[in-house]
Amino acid sequence: MNRDEFIKAANQAMPDLHAKADTANPDAIVVNSADLHGLCLWMRDDPAAQLTYFEFVTAQDWPDRDEIVLVYSLYSHPLGHRLMVKTALPRRDPQIETVSDIWEGANWSEREVYDLFGVTFSRHPDLRRIMMFDGWEGYPLRKDYTHPNLIHRPE
Amino acid sequence: MSTFPPNPDLVTEEFELKMGPHHPSTHGVLQLSLTLDGERVVACRPNVGFLHRSIEKIMEHRTYAQGVPLADRVDYCSAMTSSLAYVMAVEKLLDLTIPPRAEYLRVIMSELNRIASHLLAYGTFTLDLGGTTPFLFGFRDREKVLDLFEETCGARLLYNYMRIGGVACDIKPGFLDRMIAFLDYWEPLLSSEYEAIIDENPIFYNRTKGVGVLSQADALRYGVCGPNLRACGLNNDIRKIEPYSVYPELEFDVPIRTEGDTFARYRIRMEELRQSARILRQCAEKLPKGEYLARQPYELKVPAGETYVRIESSRGDLGCYLVSDGSERPYRCKFxxxxxxxxxxxxxxFRDCLFSDIVAMSASFDIVLPETDR
Known part of the structure; x- marks a missing residue:
């Protein structure tokens, strides 16, 4: 399936979903964060989707839009197609339901996003920092992150 | 041996053992928190992050061209492929066409790097199982590959050879002859030395065959990729399923095994070495003349947008997710x-297995910790 067929099939299966094509990424669709878990279950189990291979989840920080955008990347080995799913969260206290119960591989990937962007994944079995050590303050990959040892290069 | 008869009269108590981060068989700074019941492992919690260098954050503060040496350091045992993923992502956003000679040079260097990396994997894997001689075989011939890299770009580990639009420099006169001479010398050794010393060895066989069996469904659930997934019976070679560069013009097979055990993972790598040699011989014949670097402006501005490019690195599915906001620096770069x-x-x-098998199993996955931690 290509992206347009995905959007059509997903919106048909879940009438409240209202998935849209993403403008920046030709592989990505955009959904509301509340619908993400249900969509992921459908994507893994639907015979026409079969997105069984979880590649990664990562985030983009956009302070001017006051958004943290999560990006999930999935691939289907049996059908040979890929899909990315994007969903926007507010920068203050971003929260979303985990998908580590759907793909085990999301467990560490979500921990990384929690560690570096400060996104809380509810119902995650083991939400701890993974790259930085416990007790680290702040979320390093956010654009407004500062640290006393971080020196900005002169332009 | 993979089985161990339990003694019902012996009462043991579970205890925690932290294996690593400084342990010779963790191949870097991996820490395994093991719960042990005697010799038996009850549970394992891997801890990573000890080698986190925040490459992705540093890249946001550097120009696109300055990102190449950083991308090298994502996987320093296979630096050619990890920087290749990065430059391919930038080129995809730029919609840049690469000269054919540069594409071939990239494939030559990637496959040579795959050989160097798999020889390292072979050497350290056998060393972990107690074999010093095969380890020396692996390192002896890896040196010869590194010599080829050194004469091309001056470096033996972190090459900084890939460039946005091509490669940093052309190969030196006689490089292809030296490469073929190396392959002629080394390929027969694969069966006469590398495999002869361990494949039929009962100790090696008992410690690897049927040990650490990973089912295909479990492997997919965890996102296992590369040679380790091919050992579970699935063809996931990106060079075949999402071909990039000039791989469609080259003939090679993808070795597949179905056992999913430690022995299968080792065998896949040995077969891949032969396929890499096969690719290199074809490249030496087909290498076209011409430019090795595409023309581009001095100050590189990448159009706004985002892309995801993945390639088959020595360890598997290596992807670069790049977001550009139209400036001269990446907005976000994720590996x-x-x-x-x-x-x-x-x-x-690592559950319900013997402690001694942990070493064999983890080595067979060919993990490289800088790549885990970035």
Whole structure:
């Protein structure tokens, strides 16, 4: 399936979903964060989707839009197609339901996003920092992150 | 031996053992928190992050061209492929066409790097199982590959050879002859030395055959990729399923095994070495003349947008997810690395097994910790 067929099939299966094509990424669709878990279950189990291979989840920080955008990347080995799913969260206290119960591989990937962007994944079995050590303050990959040892290069 | 008869009269108490981060067989700074019941492993919690260098954050503060040496350091045992993923992502956003000679040079260097990396994997894997001679075989011939890299770009580990639009420099006169001479010398050794010393060895056989069996469904659930997934019976070679560069013009097979055990993972790598040699011989014949670097403006501005490019690195499915906001620096650059997934599967695999098997199993996954931690 290509992206347009995905959007059509997903919106048909879940009438409240209202998935849209993403403008920046030709592989990505955009959904509301509340619908993400249900969509992921459908994507893994639907015979026409079969997105069984979880590649990664990562985030983009956009302070001017006051958004943290999560990006999930999935691939289907049996059908040979890929899909990315994007969903926007507010920068203050971003929260979303985990998908580590759907793909085990999301467990560490979500921990990384929690560690570096400060996104809380509810119902995650083991939400701890993974790259930085416990007790680290702040979320390093956010654009407004500062640290006393971080020196900005002169332009 | 993979089985161990339990003694009902012996009462043992579970205890915690932290294996690593400074342990010779963790191949870097991986820490395995093991719950042991005697010699038997009850649970394993891998801890990573000891080698986190925040490459992705540093890249946001550097120009696109300055990102290449950083991308090298994502996987320093296979630096050619990890920087290739990065430059391919930038080129995709720029919609840049690469000269054919540069494409071939990239494939030559990637496959040579795959040989160097797999020889390292072979050497350290056998060393972990107690074999010093095969380790020396691996390193002896890896040196010869590194010599080829050194004469081309001056470096033996972190090459900084890939460039946005091509490669940094052309190969030196006589490089192809020296490469073929190396292959002629080394390929027969694969069966006469490398495999002869361990494949039929009963100790090696008993410690690897049927040990650490990973089912295909579990492997997929955890995002296992590359040679480790091919050992579970799935063809996931990106060079075949999402071909890039000039791989469609080259003939090679993808070795597949179905056992999913430690022995299968080792065998896949040995077969891949032969396929890499086969690719290199074809490249030496087909290498076209011409430019090795595409023309581009001095100050590189990448159009706004985002892309995801993945390639088959020595360890598997290495991807670069790049977001540009139209400036001269990447807005976000994320590397999806195979070792990250491979370390996460350890919590599933290292359960109800012998402690001594942990060393064999983790080495067979060919994990490289800088790639996990970035």
């Amino acid at each position: 999806r690395t195979p070792s990250f997934s491979h370390c996460s599967v350890f919590s599933h695999l």
